[in-house]
Amino acid sequence: MLKLPIYMDNNSTTRTDPRVVDAMIPFFTEKFGNAASRNHPFGWEADEAVGEARKQIGNLIGSGPSEIIFTSGATEAINLALKGVAQMYKKKGNHIITQVTEHKATLDTCKRLEKDGFQVTYLPVDKFGQVSAEQIREALTDKTILVSIMAANNEIGSLQPIKAIGKLCKEKGILFHTDAVQAVGKIPINVDEMGIDLLSMSGHKMYGPKGIGALYVRKKDPRVRLDPQIDGGGHERGMRSGTLPVPLIVGLGEAADICYREMAEESKKTYRLREKLRKGIMSQLPESYINGHPDERLPGNANISFAYVEGEGLMMGIKDVAVSSGSACTSASLEPSYVLRALGVGDELAHSSIRFGIGRFNTEEEVDYVIDLVVREVNRLREMSPLYEMAQEGIDLKSIEWSGH
Template sequence: MSRFPIYLDSHATTPVDPRVFDEMKPYFIEKFGNASSLDHSYGYDASIAVQQSREVIARTIGANMDDIFFTSGATESDNLALIGVMEKNKSKGNHLITCVTEHKAILDTARHLESIGYKVTFLQVDEFGLIDLEKLKNSITNETVLISIMFANNEIGTIANVSEIGKLAHEHNVLFHTDAAQAVGHIPIDVKKLNIDLMSFSSHKIYGPKGIGALYVRGIFPRVKISPLVFGGGQERALRSGTLNVPGIVGFAKAIEISQQELEQENIKFKKWTDSMLEKLSLVGAKLNGHPEKRLPHNLNVRFDGIDGKAIINSVSKKLAISAGSACTTQFVEPSHVLLALGLTEDQAHSSIRIGCGRFNTDEEIGIAADEIYSCVKSLAKIHV
């Protein structure tokens, strides 16, 4: 039997996998040492756990162990990447290139940099959410230090042409950062093959604990230099001071390891689910937002023109947990900046909903969800006639 409401908001967060929780438990109660306190076995055991976790995470994304720096999550990693790189590389230039559909963690950081004198170019996207590589190329100047483009969009699931963007950046001696919070654990990633210099990612999007994330910083070819934002005890090779969240780090590593092992199988299942829901919902006028093919398999962002998305969400809330978009902006009534950037009107943006399938959903739950939304839209359409 399904438990209500059925959770279908996996882009916002995911439940901790019981296997991850089991891995973390000893580091709360028995192996609770501070990883920086190496004068006794408690601290030493914690330090070993951190290093082993760092190795697992690095291996999963094709990085070297020393390229992984732990943070509180992707938002902090984004801040550290953008501000840290621009600050450290002032002698090269003061220009950053990003995109209008980025997460607020990138957009707000970019605007902060603008406010203190840096130059920022915000690239537009096409109707599917992809940037034009030619426009990107034409935006690069002698002052350009960094390009930051999201790997997979958190609202519409569109997957960027990451490898080509990174290649273009390197051809112009520019660094490339990507916010991969929605991609890691869902898409096979090799940072070296994909020409990525810095990458932000997070644990709680892949069935790990909240409050822990990482920033990958390329160590060689090129060696990326970055200034710290947090000062203190010199942890994380003085790039991010503060007592390490050992249980979180251990859980993060276990979560990414499981996600890597189950990625292919899960994506087949997710695609089947999102395809079946889109087929059913198209019968009541659903239109897909984002790219029809280059998209996260577990993402379904659709609009029902003439029907308010929030009305749908509220109507089905006893049985389904779905959202209107980013978890960081849902308290505001403004239309999604991502959907507007695709060329949608404000009304069309307000008529959209986001469904995010997850590991613990079932075929039965997906069927119930499609039926509930279908019936709800049909009822609301009659009211609007």
């Protein structure tokens, strides 16, 4: 039996897996100790649970348990990585390289660092939203201390050539950070194989709880040092003070463990459902376009633009389906998505784009329902659009001189 509304916005957040909730519950009530209390069984029990979670996360990304630093989420992890490196290594240089389609957590942190006297290069992306290691090589100066490139884009799902970038950074002795929020648990990530020195991740994008994230900080070859951003009791190897939220940490660990065990199967299923959705919609609607790379993308992400349709109008028409237009984190603004603009997508098409995020709990039946609904609504809205009518008659809309401006 199909249940409405249907959730297809898994790039903005995921439902917490019931198995994760089960693992967390005892740590609110019976096992409520402070992991920093070293002198009684309640503290030991909490500390042991935190240690286990570090192992589970380390397994998923190929790191040692002691290289995992817990934060309140990925935004804090990214702030700690970028500001922490910039301040710690500023005697060595003041230049940072990133790219224009990063998440705002990275872009706004870089803007802040520019105010503090750091130089930031924002690399442009190609029409698929990707940068190349070659572009980074050309942007390097003798003052470059950090490169920060996301593993997978939150809006368009495009993957970046992380391994090639990591290799280049290793050759040049420059630190490499990746915002891997969308990638961890969905595609294989290995910090050693990919030459990653710092990696940010978040619980709520991988079926764990909100309010918990982690930063991987490499311990050897090279040993990465960070200037802490939150001062206090010296928790987390002195990098991030504050009492550890044990229930949330246990939840993140369990979520990572489930991804570790089930990712290969799950990403096949997610990919199959996404392709069914994409083909089902696009085969029935002319002038619909996929944004991002056709193949090198997250298995569950489909970002589609529908010409002659307003994205917001379409979202109202399919209000029984949770999707997003542009990025959830910046949807307070009516500007077309800066990510789509960077790919060279025109404003009209950018305004007509919908992001579908398929995840662990979506079903075949839901996908069938959404295909029918979207096709019906796009056709309905197009019938009401004078521009669509003119285009159907073969009038080149670009050649028309509109009066009244």
